[in-house]
Amino acid sequence: MDSRVMEEEDDCPELVPIDNPSAPATEQIPVTIISGYLGAGKTTLLNYILTEQHNKRIAVILNEFGEGSALEKSLAVSHAGELYEEWLELSNGCLCCSVKDNGLKAIENLMEKKGKFDYILLETTGLADPGAVASMFWVDAELGSEIYLDGIITVIDAKYGLQQLNEEKADGLVNEAARQIAVADLTIINKTDLVNEEELAQIRAAVRSINGLVKIIETQKSKVDLSEVLDLHSFDHKDGANLAEKLQLVKATKPHLDKSILTVTFEVAGEILEDTLNVFIQDLLWEKMFKNKEGQPMTVIRSKGIVAFPGKAHQVMLQGVHELYELNEMPQLWGDNPRINRLVFIGKNLDKDILEERFTSSVLSGTEKN
Numbered sequence: 001m002d003s004r005v006m007e008e009e010d011d012c013p014e015l016v017p018i019d020n021p022s023a024p025a026t027e028q029i030p031v032t033i034i035s036g037y038l039g040a041g042k043t044t045l046l047n048y049i050l051t052e053q054h055n056k057r058i059a060v061i062l063n064e065f066g067e068g069s070a071l072e073k074s075l076a077v078s079h080a081g082e083l084y085e086e087w088l089e090l091s092n093g094c095l096c097c098s099v100k101d102n103g104l105k106a107i108e109n110l111m112e113k114k115g116k117f118d119y120i121l122l123e124t125t126g127l128a129d130p131g132a133v134a135s136m137f138w139v140d141a142e143l144g145s146e147i148y149l150d151g152i153i154t155v156i157d158a159k160y161g162l163q164q165l166n167e168e169k170a171d172g173l174v175n176e177a178a179r180q181i182a183v184a185d186l187t188i189i190n191k192t193d194l195v196n197e198e199e200l201a202q203i204r205a206a207v208r209s210i211n212g213l214v215k216i217i218e219t220q221k222s223k224v225d226l227s228e229v230l231d232l233h234s235f236d237h238k239d240g241a242n243l244a245e246k247l248q249l250v251k252a253t254k255p256h257l258d259k260s261i262l263t264v265t266f267e268v269a270g271e272i273l274e275d276t277l278n279v280f281i282q283d284l285l286w287e288k289m290f291k292n293k294e295g296q297p298m299t300v301i302r303s304k305g306i307v308a309f310p311g312k313a314h315q316v317m318l319q320g321v322h323e324l325y326e327l328n329e330m331p332q333l334w335g336d337n338p339r340i341n342r343l344v345f346i347g348k349n350l351d352k353d354i355l356e357e358r359f360t361s362s363v364l365s366g367t368e369k370n
């Protein structure tokens, strides 16, 4: 048993609040990325959160690419064509800033005001790939030590969402609207006042056909319960408690609109060596060595899973966005549960049978163990 396991299983001594100078100065701050196609209701969502009464100090970075609301406009300060960011403290303790780019700079800027807020919401531009923004938090070590990615939310226009998903890209690339749904942890189908039940069912089915993992909620004027959008812990072990259960419920999807993006999921009993798993993932994500039956290379936008390493008491979680991935040991133990690896991949040209076969051949057979 390794030492980490020992520590975690030790009984905790009674905790008393003390001023500990060696304790980290601040906790990591969660960041939620709000994505969504042009005009879907991202800014409406953020304005709603800003004006709601809640006992949180939220820093909001509004993207100001589109027309925007009055609140947005009053904050936009442009100086000689240069982007100028101004942080405004609102009466309910929130901080707000309006920017014209993808907002990463604004976050860096914001960190100088550490201690004044405990949550960050970041709106990306309507055409941005939220996966690329999310990846930066993993890559930027400096930023990554101060903040963590809590989740990616994609707002969808109930009326125009289908049309946006259907727009074909000339070069055969995945369209932005589909990409935003593929990478999301939560989708908000907004503007339900503009559609009937049937149209709503169609857009819901289209979202589900792309992303078999994502939670879907429906809103008007982006009015949501804050608890549904904040503290999702989509990328860390706090999601682990229900991750095993959640992955079991994931259904593979059939391509619907954007013919290429879908969700595949499979489970394989047994254990896999960490090195072998890394080769499997890197062949898939980096080397693009896996092809579907038509010979087209598989492209993964989002990966998630639970795997079993030999000799490890703890479950290991896989998280991936585009080509970046992480394998992290979770607090959850396998215990008496059968060691079953469960994987979910969302992307283009994915073939479940081929992926499952390759994974199965990487899993240790009984005689190889130890």
Ligand SMILES: Nc1nc2c(ncn2[C@@H]2O[C@H](COP(=O)(O)OP(=O)(O)OP(=O)(O)O)[C@@H](O)[C@H]2O)c(=O)[nH]1
Pocket (backbone or CB within 6 Å): 036, 037, 038, 039, 040, 041, 042, 043, 044, 045, 063, 064, 065, 066, 067, 068, 069, 125, 126, 190, 191, 192, 193, 194, 219, 220, 221, 222
């Ligand atoms: N009918 C209707 N209109 C809505 C709803 N939610 C937002 N809108 C309107 O849709 C327009 C676009 O909303 P925004 O919140 O600015 O959308 P956005 O996603 O931030 O847009 P960009 O930043 O330009 O990509 C605004 O005029 C909103 O008032 C809704 O539920 N129903």
Ligand SMILES: [Zn+2]
Pocket (backbone or CB within 6 Å): 042, 043, 044, 063, 064, 065, 066, 068, 123
């Ligand atoms: Zn906006």
